[in-house]
Amino acid sequence: MDIEALRVAVGQQEIDTVVVAMTDMQGRLQGKRFHAQFFLDEVTEHGTEACAYLLAVDTEMNTVDGYDLASWDNGYGDFALEPDMATLRVLPWQPGTALVLADVMALDSGGPVRVSPRQVLRAQTDRAAALGWTALAGTELEFLVFEGSYEQAWDQGYRGMVPANRYNADYSVLGTGRIEPLLRDIRNSMAGAGLTVESAKGECNPGQHEIAFRYAEALTTADHHVIYKTGAKEIAASRGYALTFMAKPNAAEGNSCHIHLSFRDAADGSPVMAGDGPYGLSPLGASMLAGLLAGLRELTLLLAPTINSYKRYASGSFAPTTVAWGPDNRTCALRLVGHGPSLRVECRVPGGDVNPYLAVAGLVAAALSRVPEAQGAAGQLAELPPPVTGNAYALTGLPRVPGTLEEALALWESSALAAEAFGADVVRHYATMARVELEAYRSAVTDWELRRYFERI
Known part of the structure; x- marks a missing residue:
């Protein structure tokens, strides 16, 4: 599915939800569910944000010490999730839902967060x-x-x-x-x-x-x-x-x-x-x-x-x-x-x-x-x-x-x-x-x- 196909599906009320997800260190999808029209109006152009602790927690989602990226000392700020539209697809097992995977980007520099698993693979x-x-x-x-x-x-x-x-x-x-x-x-x-x-x-x-x-x-x-x-x-x-x-x-x-x-x-x-x-x-x-x-x-x-x-x-x-x-x-x-x-x-x-x-x-x-x-x-x-x-x-x-x-x-x-x-x-x-x-x-x-x-x- 491309963005134009999504617009059509939203207009015809076939899609009402878009999941924007990154992959965490444990290989799990983490993200947000957006109302589909808001995704089209805002997220496609500006992306979204998520707490950087998503790449600095354990399997139980406990905050832990030792990470440079996010900690109590630096206030657990956000990073940006930039949707990769090439990954946009319908999820048949979730009615009315599409999914897009996101790259994790730094808010200050706009560059990739290098420790993000997707970016680690991209580098290689x-x-x-x-x-x-x-x-x-x-x-x-x-x-x-x-x-x-x-x-x-x-x-x-x-x-x-x-x-x-x-x-x-x-x-x-x-x-x-x-x-x-x-x-x-x-x-x-x-x-x-x-x-x-x-x-x-x-x-x-x-x-x-x-x-x-x-x-x-x-x-x-x-x-x-x-x-x-x-x-x-x-x-x-x-x-x-x-x-x-x-x-x-x-x-x-x-x-x-x-x-x-x-x-x-x-x-x-x-x-x-x-x-x-x-x-x-x-x-x-x-x-x-x-x-x-x-x-x-x-x-x-x-x-x-x-x-x-x-x-x-x-x-x-x-x-x-x-x-x-x-x-x-x-x-x-x-x-x-x-x-x-x-x-x-x-x-x-x-x-x-x-x-x-x-x-x-x-x-x-x-x-x-x-x-x-x-x-x-x-x-x-x-x-x-x-x-x-x-x-x-x-x-x-x-x-x-x-x-x-x-x-x-x-x-x-x-x-x-x-x-x-x-x-x-x-x-x-x-x-x-x-x-x-x-x-x-x-x-x-x-x-x-x-x-x-x-x-x-």
């Missing part, structure tokens, strides 16, 4: 564009569906929840048929919102499913990702289900978010990474894959942002533990898939809790870190280590995927790659986010501790 895709390349990405999100509402799950302390499927329904047509009305509603609603839906399938954990969407330019994919997550939850709630993208909701298989990455020449659309070298890689593609391998541990904080993220990583779980690559090898952190123009790298580290803007930005930055031209210098392309063709879980002597948020934070703060690619302000901002998460976790007393120690210690 701009680096690729300066080389004449377009970064392409696709995200594959898994989710678990439980019977009953979100409110019921909250009130019962998330105990005794009943999955929508009682058994492993991986690829099962019968199993997905059990909740096809929900899956169909999500698929068709997302298509109506302008996303290109590919398929839906069952997954391993009881009640677990995946809906796949076509790849796109990296920023578009991240935009679609956050719209889909919000929409899927709202549609599930309307049908009496609670749907979660949490990385590890229970002891069974967690929810992954595999991210596919490739690059195309912006002028003629030819693939940058594919060639006639080993495994179908070009020399440049091999060097990019080497960069991804070298940078993965340092940038894991962008791929696994919560305490819960790290509980996915276990041998035999299809969540990686070893920083390795392999052609079509699902035991590796980086899986090379596709052939010819479709050749791409699949990063299997992120879970369903990932912020797609930050994760894709990290992968683009790592890939470009071994491209001499991207570093402003001539030089040799990096040599790609040999692939792993067997069970990567069983290997010793290779780098490991960070096992805790503490480890990922330490690697992030000491990373020369992160400092160079993102800047000290972005590194400091997301280090603060991780530190806040860790301190909240350390202060919590869990059900596990009560059961284990209350009487018997």
